[in-house]
Amino acid sequence: xxxxxxxxxxxxxxxxxxxxxxxxxxxxxxxxxxxxxxxxxxxxxxxxxxxxxxxxxxxxxxxxxxxxxxxxxxxxxxxxxxxxxxxxxxxxxxxxxxxxxxxxxxxxxxxxxxxxxxxxxxxxxxxxxxxxxxxxxxxxxxxxxxxxxxxxxxxxxxxxxxxxxxxxxxxxxxxxxxxxxxxxxxxxxxxxxxxxxxxxxxxxxxxxxxxxxxxxxxxxxxxxxxxxxxxxxxxxxxxxxxxxxxxxxxxxxxxxxxxxxxxxxxxxxxxxxxxxxxxxxxxxxxxxxxxxxxxxxxxxxxxxxxxxxxxxxxxxxxxxxxxxxxxxxxxxxxxxxxxxxxxxxxxxxxxxxxxxxxxxxxxxxxxxxxxxxxxxxxxxxxxxxxxxxxxxxxxxxxxxxxxxxxxxxxxxxxxxxxxxxx
Numbered sequence: 001x002x003x004x005x006x007x008x009x010x011x012x013x014x015x016x017x018x019x020x021x022x023x024x025x026x027x028x029x030x031x032x033x034x035x036x037x038x039x040x041x042x043x044x045x046x047x048x049x050x051x052x053x054x055x056x057x058x059x060x061x062x063x064x065x066x067x068x069x070x071x072x073x074x075x076x077x078x079x080x081x082x083x084x085x086x087x088x089x090x091x092x093x094x095x096x097x098x099x100x101x102x103x104x105x106x107x108x109x110x111x112x113x114x115x116x117x118x119x120x121x122x123x124x125x126x127x128x129x130x131x132x133x134x135x136x137x138x139x140x141x142x143x144x145x146x147x148x149x150x151x152x153x154x155x156x157x158x159x160x161x162x163x164x165x166x167x168x169x170x171x172x173x174x175x176x177x178x179x180x181x182x183x184x185x186x187x188x189x190x191x192x193x194x195x196x197x198x199x200x201x202x203x204x205x206x207x208x209x210x211x212x213x214x215x216x217x218x219x220x221x222x223x224x225x226x227x228x229x230x231x232x233x234x235x236x237x238x239x240x241x242x243x244x245x246x247x248x249x250x251x252x253x254x255x256x257x258x259x260x261x262x263x264x265x266x267x268x269x270x271x272x273x274x275x276x277x278x279x280x281x282x283x284x285x286x287x288x289x290x291x292x293x294x295x296x297x298x299x300x301x302x303x304x305x306x307x308x309x310x311x312x313x314x315x316x317x318x319x320x321x322x323x324x325x326x327x328x329x330x331x332x333x334x335x336x337x338x339x340x341x342x343x344x345x346x347x348x349x350x351x352x353x354x355x356x357x358x359x360x361x362x363x364x365x366x367x368x369x370x371x372x373x374x375x376x377x378x379x380x381x382x383x384x385x386x387x388x389x390x391x392x393x394x395x396x397x398x399x400x401x402x403x404x405x406x407x408x409x410x411x412x413x414x415x416x417x418x419x420x421x422x
Contacts, residue, residue, distance in 0.1 A: 001330055002131065004090035005063040005082055006044070006051030009104045012081040014295045018276035020050060020078055022071045023245055024185065031125035033070040040129040042122040042136065044097070046114045047159075047187060047243075047275045047294055048104045053094065055131045060084035091326050094135065095319040098143035100152050101312050104294070105159065105301040107152040110190060112143040117186075134329065142322050149318075152311040159187065160194040162297050163271045167195060167239045170269045170290060175199035180237035181220075182230070182251070183244030184212040187273050189219070191241045196220050204233050207244070234259035240270045242278035251279040253286070260288055273297070335390050338400045341409040342387070346379045 007020065022030055022045050034041045038058065044051040052063055064082060067073045085093055096102040098115050119136035122128045147153035171177040179200050181192040184207040192203060203222030206229065207213035213224035225233055227250060234240070234255060244250055251270070256279075260268060265288040272279040272293045284291030292300075354375050358368060386403065393399050404410055 001055070001057075001087045001327075002090045002135070003054045003056060003058040003063070004051060004085040004093055005054075005058075005060050006049060007078075007081045007083065008049035008051070008102070009294070009298060010102070011083060014275070014277070014293055016077065016081055017048070017050070020073050020081065021045070021245070021275045022050060022073075023247070026071065027121060028125060030070050031121060031127050034066070035125060035127045037066050040122075040127050040132060042118050042127065042132055044094075044115060044118040046111065047273055049097075051094075051097075053090065053132065053135070055129055057086065088323060088327050091135065092319055092323045094139050095142050095322055096316075098139040099146040099315045099319055100143065101146075101315050101319070104298045105162070106309065107147070107154075107311070108158040109147060109153055110158050110160070112140060112147075113186070115143065116140055130333075131330070135326065138322060138326060142318060146315045146318060150311045150314045152315050158190075159273050159294075159297060160191045162300050163191045163239075163241060163273075164194045164198055166271065166290070166292065166300070167269055168198070170267050171238050175201060177238040178202040178204065178236050179222075179239045179241065180204045180206065180233050181216070181222075182206050182227075182240065182242040182278055183274065184209075184216040185243055185245070188241055188243035189216055191243065191271065191273065192216075192220055192222075195239065195241075200239075204237065206230055206233060231255060231258070235262035238266075238268065240268070240279075242270065242272045243274050244278045245274045245276065246278050247276060249278060249280045251283070253280045253283050256280075256283040256289060257286055260286060263288075271297070332391065334397075335400060338403055338409065339387055339390060342383065342403060342407055345407055345409060346383055350375050350379050 007017065009017070012020070022043070024045070027043060027045060031043060034043070038054050038056070041052060041054040044053070054063065060082065064075055064078050067078060068075045093102070094115070098112055100107040100109070100111065103111050115136065119128070119132070122132060167177065168174050174195070175198070177200055179192060179195050179202065181188045181203065184205060196203065201221070203217065203220045204225055205213045205217040205220065205222055206225050206227050207216070208227055210224060210226055213226070217224040230251065234251070240251070242251065256268070256270070268289050270279055270283060270289065270291045272281070272291070275294065277293055279291065281291065281293055283289050354371060358371070363371070390399050390403065
């Protein structure tokens, strides 16, 4: 039914995740290659996870070989950290992610948008099918329910809110602070927008493409600059949010040290939510510099876990119920063709044998109608229990295979006709 191969913050440290990340601008091409290799699939790629959802049964080694061929990931490293889940377990996992109980920050809502974006990208690449469509739509619906029907998302932290929290601690007069956003993607936008909501008025946006920087700057009421101007922008900033997902650090230790000299060692907060990291992680050793990467933010989030931990069991019950519904839908979908073939086979036998009998009998229209009704009712009664068993049994594959063999449903039509006439 479904194969999931992936890793997350729970199975791999940030140092590993950044080596096994697929850059956002490479995802469309990777999805195109995935369509050619597997026919359909979706990739959930966030700062905390990289997961491939593939309809059907696929070996983990085949998926890792694909990631090595198309995304250049180190197979040996991937093999040590990527895990595979199948069928019910894979469905349950995506539902847990969407419900916020598998997130780095328990109950955070941003992951729901990421799940939606993953499926939208699959659709845009022509990689979706009926199974994936139902899977992701039901996952998104469950995520909404979890946050409206339980307290899992109440006062929930997120990468954005943690960034605001740490900025407020460092800059008690937060509205007077200057914020530098490196990267104009969704993650940087959300973090910067959260700071603007707290009253920050001075925002700088640096991005590879000037146009996107200007768009985000306009949205935040800030000013755009290029990555080449980071040396000039850093000394002005009190808070830096880095989310450019560059292949190597854009902000070096030397750049931060120089900026701190110009700032006369006034405190500087750097929040690096890029994967790979956009800032040299050793900058936290510099006097006056506070640095957090995603693992650092995870430690802060863990301190607040207990506030919403009591809701996990409730959401898990939702996840289990929705998983059962999805598997039941899939099994019903699988059994329908067999039920249709069995019903059609029985109807052809009934009508053929009835026609033979009627040719030998001298009966009127009324008697013909009675015989027609009798034979239809008899066939319906005979098939009732086999069809009910097909629909009800959890191990339907065994029963489907048995029915198809017992009634020769996969034989060639000509062979069936010859047997029916004999």
